[in-house]
Amino acid sequence: MPARYRVSIHWFRRDLRLTDNTALLQAAEMSEEVVTVYVRSEWRGAHAWTGPGRQAFLCACLESLGKNIEHIGGRLIHRAGDPVVELEKLIKLSKTEAVFFHRDPDPHGRTTETKVREMCRRLGIDCLDFKDCVLHEPGEVLTGAGLPYKVYTPYSRNWFAQGKVAPAGAVKRLAAPRQIDPGVAPSLSDWGLAGNGELPIEAGEKAARARLRRALEQVISRYGERRNDPAADATSHLGADLRYGTISVREVFHATEELRLAAPTEAIRNSIRDFQKQLAWREFFMAILGHFPQVLETDFNEAWRGLTWDEPDYEDRFARWQAGRTGFPIVDAGMRQLAATGTMHNRVRMIVAMFLTKDLHIHWRHGEGHFMRHLLDGEIANNNGGWQWSAGTGADAAPYFRIQNPWTQTERYDPEGLYIKRWVPELAEVPAKSLKAPPETGRPLGVDYVLPMLDHKTEREETLERFKRHRAKL
Numbered sequence: 001m002p003a004r005y006r007v008s009i010h011w012f013r014r015d016l017r018l019t020d021n022t023a024l025l026q027a028a029e030m031s032e033e034v035v036t037v038y039v040r041s042e043w044r045g046a047h048a049w050t051g052p053g054r055q056a057f058l059c060a061c062l063e064s065l066g067k068n069i070e071h072i073g074g075r076l077i078h079r080a081g082d083p084v085v086e087l088e089k090l091i092k093l094s095k096t097e098a099v100f101f102h103r104d105p106d107p108h109g110r111t112t113e114t115k116v117r118e119m120c121r122r123l124g125i126d127c128l129d130f131k132d133c134v135l136h137e138p139g140e141v142l143t144g145a146g147l148p149y150k151v152y153t154p155y156s157r158n159w160f161a162q163g164k165v166a167p168a169g170a171v172k173r174l175a176a177p178r179q180i181d182p183g184v185a186p187s188l189s190d191w192g193l194a195g196n197g198e199l200p201i202e203a204g205e206k207a208a209r210a211r212l213r214r215a216l217e218q219v220i221s222r223y224g225e226r227r228n229d230p231a232a233d234a235t236s237h238l239g240a241d242l243r244y245g246t247i248s249v250r251e252v253f254h255a256t257e258e259l260r261l262a263a264p265t266e267a268i269r270n271s272i273r274d275f276q277k278q279l280a281w282r283e284f285f286m287a288i289l290g291h292f293p294q295v296l297e298t299d300f301n302e303a304w305r306g307l308t309w310d311e312p313d314y315e316d317r318f319a320r321w322q323a324g325r326t327g328f329p330i331v332d333a334g335m336r337q338l339a340a341t342g343t344m345h346n347r348v349r350m351i352v353a354m355f356l357t358k359d360l361h362i363h364w365r366h367g368e369g370h371f372m373r374h375l376l377d378g379e380i381a382n383n384n385g386g387w388q389w390s391a392g393t394g395a396d397a398a399p400y401f402r403i404q405n406p407w408t409q410t411e412r413y414d415p416e417g418l419y420i421k422r423w424v425p426e427l428a429e430v431p432a433k434s435l436k437a438p439p440e441t442g443r444p445l446g447v448d449y450v451l452p453m454l455d456h457k458t459e460r461e462e463t464l465e466r467f468k469r470h471r472a473k474l
Contacts, residue, residue: 001233003473005126006029007094007177011087011101011116012038012076013109014352015132015245016061018068020167022130027100033175035094036069037077038062039086044192049380053342053374054187054196054240057203059186061244064204066185074174078183080190082117088123094177095127102132102245105286106380107293135249137163141283148291152396155287156280167251184380200341200376201237202224208246211237216259230334230345231418236275239343242282248305253279283341285385288395299393304400307393307470309363317360320453322370324424327452328406329435329445330414331355333423342376345419351409353390358403359459361466364391392467400467403460411436424449 010024016038018024027034035391042311066076078192079086087099099120105111113129120127131137131256141158142148148154188195201207215236219226226234241247251275260272289295299305312318324335334348344352349371364387371387372378388394392402414420417432426449427435439445 003030003032005097007031007033007035008094008098008100009035009037009087009090009094009096011083012065013245014100014243015102015106015248016065017208017246018065018072019170019205019209020248020251021171021245022132022168023100023102023128024171025168026128026130027098031098033094033177034074035077035090035096035176035428036074037079037087038065039081039083040186041183042080042188042418046365047191047373048189048369049372051375052193052290053199054376054378055186055191056195056199057191057199057240057342058244059378060199061246062185062296064206067307068205069174072172072178075178075180075182076185077180077241078185080183080186080345083112084119086115087117090180091120091123091125094180098128099125100128100130103129103137105133105137105290107296109291113117113415122331132245132248134286135159136162136254136283138287139288148287149284150395151467152281152284152287156277159280159283163248163256167248167254175366187440191339200343201240203246205246208238208241212247212252212255216255220256220259220272220275221263222271222275223267224267227274228347228413230348230414231416231422235346237343239379243379243414246313249279249282259465263472266440281385282379282382285395286381288385289381292395295388296380296395299391300388300395301393301397302327304470305333305468305472308361308466310361311364312362317453318362318366321356321360321362325450326355327444327450328355328456329417329420329424329427330406330410333420338371338374338425340423342374344375347409347413348419349386350390351404351406353387353399354370354404355406357387357391358463359406359454359456361459361463364388401464403463405456405460407437407456 008027010027015021069076078332090096104113115295117127136159138148141155141162173347213239219234219236223234224230238247238252242249256272256276259268263269288300293301321335324332326332330348331352334344334352338344353367356362357364368383370384370385385394389397392398392400415432417435420435428448430446434445444451
């Protein structure tokens with residue numbers, strides 16, 4: 001069957017792979033030649049939504065992708081600037097007849113897509129976009145009345161009940177025009193960022209698939225019982241891969257579902273389902289962002305807008321939280337893990353987020369930004385949803401009066417102090433029982449460690465009073 005297009009463009013965004021890449025598979029099937037392109041942004045210096053770690057991971061993923069494309073006969077083109085402008089230049093240069101891409105879940109990306117579609121209409125060429133980042137887009141999982149869900153549990157029931165598209169194969173061959181300047185792959189210096197480029201995990205599609213295999217063989221069958229243990233290597237480590245699309249969410253879900261259906265016991269099936277629920281939470285928060293984009297600027301729950309928060313520079317509290325010098329061992333361990341590796345265990349993310357918002361009384365947006373600048377797997381929707389959940393202001397959030405105690409959280413989730421001692425070396429020789437309560441002697445828990453910067457019970461009462469006062473004004 002003859003190709004529909006002589007030349008088309010596949011615009012890579014957050015789908016940096018050849019396997020189960022819907023838009024690229026379609027472009028390859030429908031075109032004689034495919035121009036594959038990645039357009040990097042041109043901001044420099046500090047950025048509200050990313051930092052050196054994630055950009056270094058992106059660079060490494062693009063390097064791997066470029067090699068994979070060359071292996072099958074194609075060539076990855078690199079451009080920098082406004083995607084609309086750069087795509088139009090490539091369209092005219094290559095005489096492209098169609099542009100293929102995947103839809104973005106974030107507001108900025110959707111705005112850019114609209115401009116790309118308008119540009120294609122103006123030029124008289126086809127524009128074909130596809131679902132990829134999620135199994136179900138926001139408009140696909142709605143209440144019986146056709147409204148967005150605001151609570152996770154009924155959303156997840158509907159989400160699980162819907163059919164899941166199976167993953168497709170890999171692109172085996174690409175032909176590409178050779179007259180186009182390939183440009184230069186990005187590096188940290190392009191964004192004015194410093195770093196040695198070292199990564200805590202290997203980047204690229206091959207590494208992502210290895211992580212999935214490891215998760216299937218060693219993690220997911222016991223995920224339910226071990227996922228809250230920060231000292232255990234009991235998570236999939238697939239967050240950054242899903243963020244950049246080095247593996248598809250379709251492949252992750254169907255691989256785990258195959259494992260679940262073949263599981264020998266109900267306990268294992270439930271454990272695998274617990275893992276799949278994390279995928280549903282991911283899409284729940286993406287749906288919240290899709291339907292209510294204002295959550296990036298304000299509290300989802302209108303009742304808590306205008307709540308009293310402290311300034312982040314008050315007594316250097318925010319800076320001490322960032323540096324992992326609060327005197328609360330599990331909080332400090334989490335913040336140091338984040339700084340060193342670009343990741344943090346999910347249970348500990350909740351602990352440090354609630355500490356910032358409920359003990360330090362600092363607005364969640366400050367913590368949200370810090371996480372996004374450091375997390376390798378920083379996902380705008382999920383990060384926002386998680387922070388608003390911890391603050392008590394978000395969709396299906398923890399009630400404002402549910403305030404985690406870092407000391408009792410330590411006793412429950414790190415009873416031997418293994419996680420704390422890994423990331424807070426000042427406490428390596430301190431008995432585990434001493435890490436579960438503030439020091440009674442008035443002296444630090446360990447040499448060169450700091451005293452707790454506050455009394456949790458006092459700040460808990462202050463938080464409850466602030467929420468009550470605000471609610472009384474409504």
